[in-house]
Amino acid sequence: MIRLIEDCDPSAFEMLKLLYPHSGNAFIIGITGSAGVGKSTLIDALILEFRKLDIKVAVIAVDPTSPITGGAILGDRLRMQRHATDEKVFIRSMASRGQKGGLSRATKDAAIVLDVMGYEIIIIETVGAGQGEFDIATLAHSTGIVNIPGTGDGIQAVKAGILETGDVFIVNKSDKPDADELVHHLTMMINMRKPSKTNWANTNLAKTNWTAKVLKTIARDGTGVKELADTFLSHFVFMKKNGLIDLKRNELEHLYFHSLLKDLTLEKLLLFMKGSEDCIKIEEKIQSREMDPLSAAELMVNKMTVFKSNE
Amino acid sequence: METTNKIRVLIAKPGLDGHDKGAKIVALALRDAGMEVIYSGLHQTLDQIMQTATEESVDIIGLSIMSGAHLPISEKLIGMMKEQGLDEIRLTVGGVIPHQDIPKLKKMGVAEVFPGGTSFEDIITGMNNLFE
Amino acid sequence: MGVAKYIKDERGAIKEVTYQSGITVKPVYGPEDLKKAGFGYDKDLGSPGEYPFTRSLHPQSYRSRAWTTRQYTGFGTPEETNERFKLMIANGQNGLNVAFDLPTQMGYDSDHPLAEGEVGRVGMAIDSLKDFETAFAGIPLDRIGSGLTINAVATIMMAMYQAMAENFGYSKEQISTTPQNDILKEMIGRGAWIFPVEHGVRLVGDSIEYAVKELPKSNPVSICGYHIRESGATPAQEIAYAFEIAKAYIDNVVQRGIKPEEFVGRFSFNFNVYGNLWEQIAKFRAARKLWAKMLKNEYGVTEKKKLFLRGLFGGGGSGLTKEQPENNIMRGAYYALGATLSGAQTIALCSFDEAYTIPTPRSALLSLRTLEMLMDEVGLRDTVDPLAGSYFIETITLEMEDKILEEMKEVEDLGGMVKCISNGLIQRKVSSQAYEYEKGLQSGEYRKVGITPGKTDKKTETTDVELHEYNEAWAEKSKANLKELRLTRNDRDVTESLKALEKAARTNKNVMPYLVKCCHAYATVGEMAGVFRETFGEWNEPEFY
Numbered sequence: 006m007i008r009l010i011e012d013c014d015p016s017a018f019e020m021l022k023l024l025y026p027h028s029g030n031a032f033i034i035g036i037t038g039s040a041g042v043g044k045s046t047l048i049d050a051l052i053l054e055f056r057k058l059d060i061k062v063a064v065i066a067v068d069p070t071s072p073i074t075g076g077a078i079l080g081d082r083l084r085m086q087r088h089a090t091d092e093k094v095f096i097r098s099m100a101s102r103g104q105k106g107g108l109s110r111a112t113k114d115a116a117i118v119l120d121v122m123g124y125e126i127i128i129i130e131t132v133g134a135g136q137g138e139f140d141i142a143t144l145a146h147s148t149g150i151v152n153i154p155g156t157g158d159g160i161q162a163v164k165a166g167i168l169e170t171g172d173v174f175i176v177n178k179s180d181k182p183d184a185d186e187l188v189h190h191l192t193m194m195i196n197m198r199k200p201s202k203t204n205w206a207n208t209n210l211a212k213t214n215w216t217a218k219v220l221k222t223i224a225r226d227g228t229g230v231k232e233l234a235d236t237f238l239s240h241f242v243f244m245k246k247n248g249l250i251d252l253k254r255n256e257l258e259h260l261y262f263h264s265l266l267k268d269l270t271l272e273k274l275l276l277f278m279k280g281s282e283d284c285i286k287i288e289e290k291i292q293s294r295e296m297d298p299l300s301a302a303e304l305m306v307n308k309m310t311v312f313k314s315n316e
Numbered sequence: 317m318e319t320t321n322k323i324r325v326l327i328a329k330p331g332l333d334g335h336d337k338g339a340k341i342v343a344l345a346l347r348d349a350g351m352e353v354i355y356s357g358l359h360q361t362l363d364q365i366m367q368t369a370t371e372e373s374v375d376i377i378g379l380s381i382m383s384g385a386h387l388p389i390s391e392k393l394i395g396m397m398k399e400q401g402l403d404e405i406r407l408t409v410g411g412v413i414p415h416q417d418i419p420k421l422k423k424m425g426v427a428e429v430f431p432g433g434t435s436f437e438d439i440i441t442g443m444n445n446l447f448e
Numbered sequence: 449m450g451v452a453k454y455i456k457d458e459r460g461a462i463k464e465v466t467y468q469s470g471i472t473v474k475p476v477y478g479p480e481d482l483k484k485a486g487f488g489y490d491k492d493l494g495s496p497g498e499y500p501f502t503r504s505l506h507p508q509s510y511r512s513r514a515w516t517t518r519q520y521t522g523f524g525t526p527e528e529t530n531e532r533f534k535l536m537i538a539n540g541q542n543g544l545n546v547a548f549d550l551p552t553q554m555g556y557d558s559d560h561p562l563a564e565g566e567v568g569r570v571g572m573a574i575d576s577l578k579d580f581e582t583a584f585a586g587i588p589l590d591r592i593g594s595g596l597t598i599n600a601v602a603t604i605m606m607a608m609y610q611a612m613a614e615n616f617g618y619s620k621e622q623i624s625t626t627p628q629n630d631i632l633k634e635m636i637g638r639g640a641w642i643f644p645v646e647h648g649v650r651l652v653g654d655s656i657e658y659a660v661k662e663l664p665k666s667n668p669v670s671i672c673g674y675h676i677r678e679s680g681a682t683p684a685q686e687i688a689y690a691f692e693i694a695k696a697y698i699d700n701v702v703q704r705g706i707k708p709e710e711f712v713g714r715f716s717f718n719f720n721v722y723g724n725l726w727e728q729i730a731k732f733r734a735a736r737k738l739w740a741k742m743l744k745n746e747y748g749v750t751e752k753k754k755l756f757l758r759g760l761f762g763g764g765g766s767g768l769t770k771e772q773p774e775n776n777i778m779r780g781a782y783y784a785l786g787a788t789l790s791g792a793q794t795i796a797l798c799s800f801d802e803a804y805t806i807p808t809p810r811s812a813l814l815s816l817r818t819l820e821m822l823m824d825e826v827g828l829r830d831t832v833d834p835l836a837g838s839y840f841i842e843t844i845t846l847e848m849e850d851k852i853l854e855e856m857k858e859v860e861d862l863g864g865m866v867k868c869i870s871n872g873l874i875q876r877k878v879s880s881q882a883y884e885y886e887k888g889l890q891s892g893e894y895r896k897v898g899i900t901p902g903k904t905d906k907k908t909e910t911t912d913v914e915l916h917e918y919n920e921a922w923a924e925k926s927k928a929n930l931k932e933l934r935l936t937r938n939d940r941d942v943t944e945s946l947k948a949l950e951k952a953a954r955t956n957k958n959v960m961p962y963l964v965k966c967c968h969a970y971a972t973v974g975e976m977a978g979v980f981r982e983t984f985g986e987w988n989e990p991e992f993y
Contacts, residue, residue: 080992090367435890
């Protein structure tokens with residue numbers, strides 16, 4: 006099924022419609038961070054902790070595709086391969102394929118499938134956060150951002166606006182010398198954070214806003230991972246207790262709806278353009294600078310609206 | 317919507333043998349040919365390979381066997397695949413394979429055999445041809 | 449990773465030559481090159497047998513004694529291996545080299561599910577002390593030393609060897625074992641690893657510490673640049689990574705309060721010998737010098753003998769081809785020439801048919817004769833380091849030193865070998881190099897006779913591969929032995945000794961004496977390795993791309 010989603014097979018869309026009503030039970034955790042911080046090793050250790058509590062876990066590991074060859078080696082699962090025979094663990098690697106809607110939507114769709122399959126926790130692993138088309142905040146209930154000491158990560162986090170979306174900040178490889186300094190740095194920046202500015206959180210809930218936690222781990226030997234697992238679980242409990250899960254869910258659905266709108270509209274529009282002679286001419290006009298892209302786009306959209314209303 | 321079909325291959329190292337240079341360079345070559353490659357790592361049991369192939373919904377399982385045990389391993393894996401109804405996944409085998417074993421493997425149900433020394437081009441063409 | 453990159457013009461004249469290590473080669477070398485490189489006899493070469501040993505470890509080198517050759521053995525059952533051993537000793541060999549099957553190498557007993565199809569296939573199947581006792585029965589262990597090709601469970605095998613010797617009435621001070629015991633190279637290029645990196649290194653440290661204190665005649669580590677080169681490293685990297693691996697082990701032992709002087713003299717190396725002739729010679733000469741310098745300057749070693757880069761230069765597996773296999777006979781001769789011109793102490797050559805089958809006695813003999821010819825007919829014993837003073841060789845030896853040091857610095861800047869292997873940086877580098885080289889071979893960028901069509905052949909012929917025949921009877925015998933062992937041994941001794949082993953493993957004690965006790969109680973390899981698996985976990989390899 007996930008394969009059909011990746012391949013953008015038309016039947017996938019219909020199947021997702023059927024599956025969707027049964028989704029919404031899983032707790033989705035996003036784990037993000039630069040390459041080399043140890044995300045995969047950390048997730049491997051997290052899976053172990055969740056399995057001790059007999060929780061069914063799924064992981065979607067997202068890897069970049071070579072822009073030149075279009076191929077990819079999806080290797081995050083290498084670090085998690087010891088779970089390869091555990092039936093209650095499902096690991097799926099995905100690469101960006103230039104799908105319309107981007108990787109974000111394919112991942113969201115895959116998460117729906119895994120949700121319906123009964124996985125209670127779904128971990129989405131990606132590189133980078135809040136940048137470009139892949140915004141982990143549009144997919145996960147709880148986001149963990151992994152840093153390592155000694156790389157100026159803290160500053161990068163601020164720059165990327167990541168601090169606004171992170172719920173749990175993880176300082177991995179915390180046996181390295183500057184670990185405490187980084188913890189301190191992150192804690193300071195979190196305290197300066199403004200409360201969440203989602204449309205759905207009103208000021209009454211400001212008191213029940215989750216304060217982001219900063220944790221130290223050494224994924225390699227499991228240090229701090231139990232505490233991390235507990236932190237995520239307690240975030241889940243917190244959100245449930247304060248009705249935040251539903252709020253978050255609404256927010257995610259809203260974003261999903263809009264991304265679908267975008268995709269479907271674009272799809273229809275492009276189809277329309279393909280079939281229309283005027284449209285081909287317009288491309289030529291842009292090429293020869295007779296018309297600018299802005300006016301051209303406006304014209305196309307208006308044409309389609311007219312076309313639609315004439316149907 | 318246009319489909320964005322790509323060939324997904326699991327390059328797997330079954331058993332205890334640790335010679336992975338061949339597997340790794342083939343993985344790189346397949347990536348450069350535009351395929352999505354999942355590398356299993358060393359010392360895999362057939363169960364691990366099966367579960368990985370299923371979860372990752374691969375099109376091809378490419379076994380890399382340098383130990384000479386390709387006949388028993390392939391036979392076993394094909395049996396397991398049949399049992400679990402994984403008819404859509406093709407099995408290819410590469411590594412140290414004597415030519416006289418190639419027809420035996422194909423008879424078992426192995427789709428393609430790539431003995432050591434096969435060029436990258438031939439491997440890529442061979443795999444692509446499985447999906448014409 | 450052996451053939452140099454040649455850029456030719458339309459007429460076939462060579463315009464550019466670049467070695468895999470990155471050294472570019474001029475058409476002509478003269479005295480001005482030596483001057484430019486700042487070459488000085490005393491500082492760069494030294495007399496043969498004198499620091500820094502570039503020319504030779506010994507003053508007279510092959511004039512006084514020719515190089516030694518090696519032959520490996522051991523496969524199937526301990527009984528058969530014992531016969532083989534006795535035969536070789538009767539033929540005059542004074543050292544045994546033992547290979548183990550994959551289940552033993554990976555710490556599994558012959559009845560473990562993963563052992564299926566592998567018992568006794570590539571080496572001897574050892575499950576317990578009983579098997580060692582069978583294999584080494586009647587061997588004079590005070591006169592004959594044993595090299596053990598074992599890494600991840602080297603500690604177990606060393607302990608078992610000692611226990612076996614003790615049961616035969618020898619003391620541990622009398623015996624000599626040389627386990628390969630180089631786990632870091634396994635992680636780069638041979639794949640027979642089990643535990644995570646730091647724990648693997650800790651075990652190596654335990655065995656070195658134990659050898660220093662208890663096994664005076666044993667050489668605890670043989671660092672293998674060989675396999676690293678086989679998996680895609682350049683010649684300069686082969687040396688650089690081997691030295692960085694050595695540093696990782698040395699540093700681990702130094703932390704225990706033992707001075708380098710007490711053990712580095714017992715390190716040996718295993719290096720590869722295929723590829724461009726001059727590059728190999730420059731590599732070995734530079735390596736001898738750099739090792740001595742490193743030990744002296746960074747580890748304060750002063751005693752001359754302890755500064756020696758002792759080792760085996762040989763093999764060349766990656767250089768051989770399945771195609772037109774007789775070509776490999778000539779290749780073997782050229783590689784041997786390179787090794788002898790480099791002053792190698794011990795040489796072993798891959799047999800010409802090794803690319804596609806188990807070496808036959810005949811092909812093994814050809815390898816030995818190749819070396820005999822060099823010794824007696826062709827003149828390689830005539831004088832020490834004959835190429836010394838050559839404008840070309842001395843210039844590229846110095847350049848090779850720089851390349852090696854550059855590669856070492858890169859590893860050190862990134863945190864050292866343990867880190868680089870944990871992160872996968874070395875593996876990544878080596879794999880991508882192997883990939884690029886293979887592409888070059890397939891496209892004809894690098895010319896290999898028999899593979900790339902050339903003057904003497906337009907089409908290539910392949911020889912078919914022949915395999916080890918797997919003997920099911922070996923597995924049956926081993927499993928039967930295990931069954932019997934479990935009935936006859938004292939279960940309480942086994943359990944208690946394994947418990948004590950676990951405690952030692954967890955509390956960072958040296959595991960060796962505990963392993964010896966386990967062996968005496970007839971605990972199995974699987975049981976002992978199992979304790980380590982429980983305590984240390986298994987390594988999750990990093991990505992290689």
